Amino acid sequence: MALDRPKILIATFGTLGDVNPFIGLGRALQRQGCVPVIATSEEYRDLIEGEGLDFRPMRPDLGEISSRLNMQKGEIATKMSRSKRFLFDQVMFPHLRDAYRDVMELTKDVDGVVTHCLAFGAKAAAEQRNLPLFNVFLSPMLLFSADNPPLGTPAPFMTSRSPLAVGYNGLLLKTIEAALTLLASPLARFRDELGLPGVRGFELLVGAPGAAATIGLFSSLLMPPASKRTRSEIVVGHSFHDGCNTPAGASDPGGLPSELIEFLDSGSEPIVFTLGSLVAIDRIDYFRDCAIAARSLKRRAILLADSADVNKLRQEMSSEISVHGYVPHSLLFPRCCAVVHHGGMGSVGQALRAGKPQLVTPFCNDQFDIAERLRRLGIARTLKAKDVSADQLARNIEWLLSSASYADRARAVADEIALNDGAESAAALISQRLRRPGREISGCVVEDEPGTERV
Incomplete structure (x- = not known):
């Protein structure tokens, strides 16, 4: 593959809300001169290929989950609304190995991997292959911290950003982190089987050890003002893809x-x-x-x-x-x-x-x-x-x-x-980090071009 056209696997799972943003990102990566391939449930093949993007199936397929659980999709949605554990225990964790094997096969000739933050098997495969991994968050809730706690939850977080509130929230998050370590024990065992480094709590559930970047694909308006500490995530804005590229306010x-x-x-x-x-x-x-x-x-x-x-x-x-x-x-x-x-x-x-x-x-x-x-x-x-x-x-x-x-x-x-196009910003970030000096792409080393701006 040509030096200037890195191949990128995009792995996601879920509903249209989890697929459309990555279609938008894939199209933006094409405009950056990259070769994106989207891996997700088979039922989205026609949608993705209809947008001019390469598709590869990645388990779990939503139909397979429905069959395994003997539930219609509506019942699955109802179960998720009633149980905080159902998504992980019954939908995600039983298919860790399936997704991992699929992505291991699909990453034999790629230069980088972009994943939905809950695509656990795909992240493990990228880590196993030592590929640059871009961990993408579609929701501000999962980029939580003491000064950006999850809102609207039963946990009694304080919404003030005073030192007292931030300290209290930090202690509460540590308690929740211990509970999440138990919830994610199947994922911890899976990583241990693969010989991957041990992680716990929030890092185990939504993190990506050694990720090339952690990207929030939503508006920073949904986040509190940046705290005094240095944040590791980069919130770039929404990816607005919905099968139509018409600007807001226009009529087609x-x-x-x-x-x-x-x-x-x-x-x-x-x-x-x-x-x-x-x-x-x-x-x-x-x-x-x-x-x-x-x-x-x-x-x-x-x-x-x-x-x-x-x-x-x-x-x-x-x-x-x-x-x-x-x-x-x-x-x-x-x-x-x-x-x-x-x-x-x-x-x-x-x-x-x-x-x-x-x-x-x-x-x-x-x-x-x-x-x-x-x-x-x-x-x-x-x-x-x-x-x-x-x-x-x-x-x-x-x-x-x-x-x-x-x-x-x-x-x-x-x-x-309107000032931010998340898909374009994320694509530019991913492209630049894959092409930065010293980064091997398909066996070649990328050199600086005159005037190249580093991210």
Whole structure:
């Protein structure tokens, strides 16, 4: 392979929210002259190849997990919302060796590896092959510290950044770290079997020993101001890929269904209700409550439901409510008055970029933390999924839309979000670090070029 075209394996696992950001990163790496290959669940092959990127299957496949657990995907989502251990004990850890073997095979001829921070098997393979590893975080919750504690969790963290609060949070994190070491014991045993260095706690669960870089692929606005100590992570901004490259605020009729365009053109800006690609499964009653709330407010609405529920919901709805499966958020959100969502980072990023006030109804995992961060930004209200009802939805949406402060703040945040393209920044960082002097790429040593800027 040519010296100036390093091959990079990108390994991720999860839903569209865990895949789309890496598609955006892959396309940006292509523009940097790199050769990216995305490894993930087989069900995303057509999506990834349709974007002009090379695809390789990496286990676990979501269908295989569903079959092994004898659960539909909706049941898996419900289990994750009820158990903090389910994701690790039942979904991730049973497939550590599968992912490791897949990535060991795929990294025979690559120059670097980019991983979702929870792609444990892929990280172990990169470490085993001594390849430059770029550990990517899609959520601010996982870059926690005493001055940036997880928010919206049962743990009694203090949100003040006073020395007392930071000291208290540090002690609490040490206690949680001990518990996480026990939770991640299957991962520790796996690393021990491979002869990899022993790590514990947070480093075991989300870290990457010796990583070339730790990258936060989300807006730094979701993080507190940088602390006085030197931070090791680099927060570069959102990767906005959703299958459409249209800038925020633009309208591309080719990217939306014609009946949806007609609906948007026929009246006032609607409220959008969405639960992403996994949480939406088996949530038809949630969308019914959303429709009731919109009608009580005399507002038009768009429901982005699971594809299996679209026809049934359409039969129940009036002409003021339009029901669809997935559509590109980058095209839809700018044409709406507010976004009601579950707190997935894909939806969050697009709503931030569109400059719209948000109501977040978190169900599981980092969604509670993200909801609280958006609330603290002054652009969102939060309502836990277990508390959702038509009445509560209506009450919170009315408050959101009747207070100009939410809309004003959302527009101001959008102006700041527009300054950073996370995918391009991350791709430039990865490319430069792979090409820095002394770094071997495909058997060659990269020399400095005149005027090269070091990162």
